[in-house]
Amino acid sequence: MNESKQIIVAVIGLAHGHIYQMCRGLIAAGAQLKYVYDEDLSAVQSFTRVFPQVIPVQSEEDVFSDREVKLVASADIPSKRAALGIRAMKAGKDFFCAKAPAITQRQIRGIKKTMRKTGNKFFVFYSEFFESEAAVYADKLIKEGTIGKVLNVTILAPHRLGESRPKWFYERKKSGGILIDIGSHQFDQFLTFTGNNRAKILSSGIGNFAHRDFEGFDDFGDVHLVGENGATGYIRVDWFTPEALPVFGDGKVVILGETGYIELRKYIDVGCGDSCENVILVTKDKISKESVKDKTEKPFFSNLIYDCLHRTETAMSFKQTFHAMELAVKSQKKAKRLI
Amino acid sequence: MNESKQIIVAVIGLAHGHIYQMCRGLIAAGAQLKYVYDEDLSAVQSFTRVFPQVIPVQSEEDVFSDREVKLVASADIPSKRAALGIRAMKAGKDFFCAKAPAITQRQIRGIKKTMRKTGNKFFVFYSEFFESEAAVYADKLIKEGTIGKVLNVTILAPHRLGESRPKWFYERKKSGGILIDIGSHQFDQFLTFTGNNRAKILSSGIGNFAHRDFEGFDDFGDVHLVGENGATGYIRVDWFTPEALPVFGDGKVVILGETGYIELRKYIDVGCGDSCENVILVTKDKISKESVKDKTEKPFFSNLIYDCLHRTETAMSFKQTFHAMELAVKSQKKAKRLI
Numbered sequence: 001m002n003e004s005k006q007i008i009v010a011v012i013g014l015a016h017g018h019i020y021q022m023c024r025g026l027i028a029a030g031a032q033l034k035y036v037y038d039e040d041l042s043a044v045q046s047f048t049r050v051f052p053q054v055i056p057v058q059s060e061e062d063v064f065s066d067r068e069v070k071l072v073a074s075a076d077i078p079s080k081r082a083a084l085g086i087r088a089m090k091a092g093k094d095f096f097c098a099k100a101p102a103i104t105q106r107q108i109r110g111i112k113k114t115m116r117k118t119g120n121k122f123f124v125f126y127s128e129f130f131e132s133e134a135a136v137y138a139d140k141l142i143k144e145g146t147i148g149k150v151l152n153v154t155i156l157a158p159h160r161l162g163e164s165r166p167k168w169f170y171e172r173k174k175s176g177g178i179l180i181d182i183g184s185h186q187f188d189q190f191l192t193f194t195g196n197n198r199a200k201i202l203s204s205g206i207g208n209f210a211h212r213d214f215e216g217f218d219d220f221g222d223v224h225l226v227g228e229n230g231a232t233g234y235i236r237v238d239w240f241t242p243e244a245l246p247v248f249g250d251g252k253v254v255i256l257g258e259t260g261y262i263e264l265r266k267y268i269d270v271g272c273g274d275s276c277e278n279v280i281l282v283t284k285d286k287i288s289k290e291s292v293k294d295k296t297e298k299p300f301f302s303n304l305i306y307d308c309l310h311r312t313e314t315a316m317s318f319k320q321t322f323h324a325m326e327l328a329v330k331s332q333k334k335a336k337r338l339i
Numbered sequence: 340m341n342e343s344k345q346i347i348v349a350v351i352g353l354a355h356g357h358i359y360q361m362c363r364g365l366i367a368a369g370a371q372l373k374y375v376y377d378e379d380l381s382a383v384q385s386f387t388r389v390f391p392q393v394i395p396v397q398s399e400e401d402v403f404s405d406r407e408v409k410l411v412a413s414a415d416i417p418s419k420r421a422a423l424g425i426r427a428m429k430a431g432k433d434f435f436c437a438k439a440p441a442i443t444q445r446q447i448r449g450i451k452k453t454m455r456k457t458g459n460k461f462f463v464f465y466s467e468f469f470e471s472e473a474a475v476y477a478d479k480l481i482k483e484g485t486i487g488k489v490l491n492v493t494i495l496a497p498h499r500l501g502e503s504r505p506k507w508f509y510e511r512k513k514s515g516g517i518l519i520d521i522g523s524h525q526f527d528q529f530l531t532f533t534g535n536n537r538a539k540i541l542s543s544g545i546g547n548f549a550h551r552d553f554e555g556f557d558d559f560g561d562v563h564l565v566g567e568n569g570a571t572g573y574i575r576v577d578w579f580t581p582e583a584l585p586v587f588g589d590g591k592v593v594i595l596g597e598t599g600y601i602e603l604r605k606y607i608d609v610g611c612g613d614s615c616e617n618v619i620l621v622t623k624d625k626i627s628k629e630s631v632k633d634k635t636e637k638p639f640f641s642n643l644i645y646d647c648l649h650r651t652e653t654a655m656s657f658k659q660t661f662h663a664m665e666l667a668v669k670s671q672k673k674a675k676r677l678i
Contacts, residue, residue: 151548151559152575154495156593158600202675203541203563205571209490210597220490222571224542224563230678232544232561234573236491242599244626250600252593254495258549260581261497261589263609270602270619271628272611280609287583289610336541339569 007305009096010035010063011054013076013084014043015166018098022073022125023051026096029301031071035063060084064091071096071308078181079174082107089120094308096123100184100328103176108325115318119311123304124321126185128157128251129192130300134264134277137292138255139192146283147257153193153233154256155186158249160241161211161219170214178206178218179332180325182237187225187331188324190235193255196227198323204331207338211239220338223331247276259284346644348435349374349402350393352415352423353382354505357437361412361464362390365435368640370410374402399423403430410435410647417520418513421446428459433647435462439523439667442515447664454657458650462643463660465524467496467590468531469639473603473616476631477594478531485622486596489533492572493595494525497588499580500550500558509553517545517557518671519664521576526564526670527663529574532594535566537662543670546677550578559677562670586615598623 009031011019015038023033033054038044044056063069064087072088074081075098082102085095101124102108111122129135142150159182168174175181191199204223211219222236241249245268253264260283269278277293303315348370350358354377362372372393377383383395402408403426411427413420414437421441424434440463441447450461468474481489498521507513514520530538543562550558561575580588584607592603599622608617616632642654 149548151546151577151579152561154493154573154575156493158595202544205541205563205565207490207569209488209569220571222491222563222573224544224561224573226544226675226677230546230548232559232677234493234561234563234575236493236573236595238490238595240490240595240597240600242621243623245621246626250621254591256497256575256577256579258579261579270621270626271617278610282581282584282589282609284582287585287609336565338565338571 007031007070007308008034008068009071009073010037010069011047011073012037012060012063013074013080014038014040014047015077015168016075016098018125018127019073019075020050021127021131022075022096022098025301026073026305029305031305034069035066037063060087064088064093069093074098077168077174078176079103082111085122086110086114089114089118089122092120094121094123096125096304098125099127100176100180100325102325103180103329105326105329108322108329112322121307122318123315126188128185129189130298132266132277133292133296133298134266134279135189135253136298137279137296138253138262138264141262141281142193142255142257146281147255147260147262149258150194150255151231151258152256153190153231154254155189155233155235156252157182157186157235157237158241158251159237159239160248161239170217172216177332178221178237179204179223179335180328183221183223183235183331184325184328186235186237187327188320189253190225190233191227191320191324194227194229194231194233196229196231197319199225199227199233199327201225201327201331201334204335205338206332206335209339221335225327346370346409346647347373347407348410348412349408350386350412351376351399351402352413352419353377353379353386354416354507355414355437357464357466358412358414359389360466360470361414361435361437364640365412365644368644370644373408374405376402399426403427403432408432413437416507416513417515418442421450424461425449425453428453428457428461431459433460433462435464435643437464438466439515439519439664441664442519442668444665444668447661447668451661460646461657462654465527467524468528469637471605471616472631472635472637473605473618474528474592475637476618476635477592477601477603480601480620481532481594481596485620486594486599486601488597489594490570490597491595492529492532492570493593494528494572494574495591496521496525496574496576497580497590498576498578499587500578509556511555516671517560517576518543518562518674519667522560522562522574522670523664523667525574525576526666527659528592529564529572530566530659530663533566533568533570533572535568535570536658538564538566538572538666540564540666540670540673543674544677545671545674548678560674564666
């Protein structure tokens with residue numbers, strides 16, 4: 001094992017299934033999972049069936065007091081993530097959080113302040129970029145100048161609701177709302193692809209069209225925004241993936257540049273068999289479609305571990321990460337209620 | 340020939356090439372072209388090379404005074420279309436106009452008033468709906484309830500600028516601007532697909548990113564809007580079709596319904612050979628992609644002639660046609676300048 005990949009991780013908060021994806025990624029990149037804590041013992045049982053090497057502990061304190069633990073990973077209820085991350089950073093740990101990491105501007109300010117004060121890190125798992133080979137590949141194409149200056153990013157990010165969501169998921173005070181929950185990593189992609197440090201919400205909408213049993217729930221949201229370099233974005237998020245689709249959502253991104261455009265069909269390309277992570281590229285002299293699945297390195301988890309060990313910032317820009325969250329919170333707060 | 344299809348048409352105003360598509364459609368549906376008038380004699384010459392049966396005349400009056408002429412078709416400079424149409428209607432003719440038919444709210448009010456007063460008709464050639472089999476087919480699917488209530492329509496409508504645009508095209512006072520020019524038929528599609536009579540602009544942007552030689556020109560525009568039933572829309576229009584694309588633009592429409600979604604790839608489906616007018620449909624129990632090219636009736640021109648002869652309203656809803664224009668003019672006027 002590469003010495004530089006040895007890092008001890010503990011898990012606190014199993015409320016969302018994303019924790020499994022996060023832990024698999026960490027382990028594959030060389031991390032060692034040591035502890036798990038959640039007050040829901042059945043969630044802990046399920047977790048240790050998948051990761052039997054992990055020791056269940058009785059409290060956060062058991063995790064925080066072990067100096068060997070460098071990183072705490074969490075998919076707690078969204079409203080609780082910021083405070084947990086702040087406690088972890090104050091206890092000397094780096095923190096790795098499912099999205100969205102915060103649901104209010106106050107929480108975001110608290111995280112940023114604690115990062116500055118403690119020097120510890122707060123990573124966010126914006127999986128629709130980091131785990132999408134098409135997205136990572138598109139970023140590379142853009143940075144190489146393949147489509148010129150980016151003028152617009154349009155993202156359609158439908159998701160499947162399914163039947164087994166926990167109660168907190170439907171409560172806006174706990175989940176934050178659709179533009180915070182599913183929106184957050186779309187804002188992050190907008191900033192990445194357009195090369196903007198900052199952006200401004202032009203308008204946003206939220207609605208509950210078809211899930212009236214859940215009063216505090218948004219099943220649809222959309223946002224029009226503009227970056228400081230003039231590039232605009234549109235983000236549509238919803239919980240309306242139809243039953244017949246074999247994946248969780250037909251996620252698409254279209255990136256318009258001055259000299260070309262890129263379209264990403266991340267999870268499915270309907271009518272094109274099993275192909276996914278498809279990238280369409282059209283420029284002055286090229287027109288192509290190819291699947292980049294299993295062809296593109298996704299360096300996120302390795303970089304995260306490297307950053308923990310070497311105090312660098314290679315996995316993600318923290319400035320961008322939290323500005324994406326600020327945009328998500330702002331768009332949710334000022335959203336027009338559509339219905 | 341079916342008696343009901345006999346109608347005599349005259350052409351006034353050849354500024355935009357759309358007049359050729361309009362005349363071909365009329366002729367194919369049984370109309371007879373009699374006269375052509377434009378002060379640009381070389382444009383008239385080109386036109387009569389394509390349609391040698393048509394008689395060039397010296398003035399509008401020569402057209403208006405012939406009682407046999409029932410319909411005047413025009414692709415004059417956009418800023419002049421409304422006044423020409425009003426003159427034609429006052430002379431007892433119906434009028435068939437390239438989009439956009441007007442560039443100010445005052446012009447739209449003038450058209451509507453003259454329609455009411457004279458009882459004559461003012462048709463608009465919203466070609467990206469009427470001439471797209473995929474769009475017409477999608478409308479049918481929606482009306483049959485295939486995807487349930489429509490919640491969102493996202494339209495990407497890139498266009499190729501080319502090298503040979505006339506001077507007026509680059510002047511906002513004559514062309515109206517990008518959200519009026521290319522935007523107008525996107526607003527019409529939003530209203531059609533969402534089933535809204537009225538909508539409201541939430542935000543809009545225009546920019547000139549790469550054509551700084553033309554001060555009064557927008558090469559990019561986008562709009563976020565909401566219909567009175569809560570459905571939202573996003574429209575992106577631009578003049579950035581890359582050289583390698585073999586068609587004028589990779590026009591796409593994604594229509595999200597409560598129980599399914601439809602994606603239209605109208606003019607090209609990159610990586611899928613020559614197929615176009617492709618319709619993706621995903622519902623509770625179906626997932627499919629098919630080309631509807633040459634499989635779907637496009638009844639626009641036949642209906643237009645029928646409406647002229649029988650004073651019906653089957654080709655297009657005039658209320659919708661002009662509300663689409665009101666939205667286009669409003670979005671252009673209140674657009675944020677992006678750059």
